Amino acid sequence: MDTIDQNLRAIRSLMERSTRFTSISGISGVLAGAYALAGAWAAEVYFLPAGAKGAMVFTALLILSLALLTAGLLSYRNARRHGERINSRPVRLLLSSLGLPLLAGGVFTLLLLEQGYLGLLSGSMLAFYGLALINASKYTAAYIKKLGVLQTALGLMAVAWPAHSLLLWSLGFGWLHIGFGFYVHWKHEP
């Protein structure tokens, strides 16, 4: 009885560990949310009134880099602690399944900006990010899919109501990240 149980448990664990990287960090989500809120505040108070497009793009890229760096470093630390490998097939698949849609979304958003569709920027960022998460959720913790669905829905709403797009952007990149980050931290990081 015990050995059958052990067998089944070993099978499940190997299936899981060979297809998913699960040491993602909740705290990095909270921090990414905080960076995003700071950026949205700066946009609202300084860049938008001044019409400073260049400064806004620069800040957006800075926030994105900071968020990715934080997520990478903290997840790396988590993985070390759990003994999960970094140079593994699931990590490579996770990065490419997240990276490709994000890259396409980044270029798409910049093209919108260049052609003057300012009201669509928030929605396009949220929707591409959400779809990237849904795509990547096959290779990481399954709850990432829920975050992706919510971000995508906010993206569609931001396109439908461009007047509220900055608010919806803050909700998605800011508050949702903070909420999800705490949820992951309390629930999945003992």
Added chain:
Amino acid sequence: MKSPIEGLRKEFENRVKLGAMSMLAVNDNMGFNELKALLEVTDGNLSSHLHGLEKAGFIRVSKTFAGRKPQTTYAMTSKGREAFESHLAALEALIRQLK
């Protein structure tokens, strides 16, 4: 009634063989080092078990080059999938019977 024990495959009694089959069941193909790292076994041990699975017709071995480095990858055959699934079904049936 047929006893579920008949579905058990003796090829999968070994932990390394069972582990390798579990991973190949959910990945299209995997390299030798990837399997080794997750199973935590030595090169010699893993390669002899993989050889056994290959001889039974449960896995397919292909040698490719990643740049200049030779790389061996393993994939499950349909015969291997059938055997693995019947083994799993037998394990589950045993569990249900004992509970």
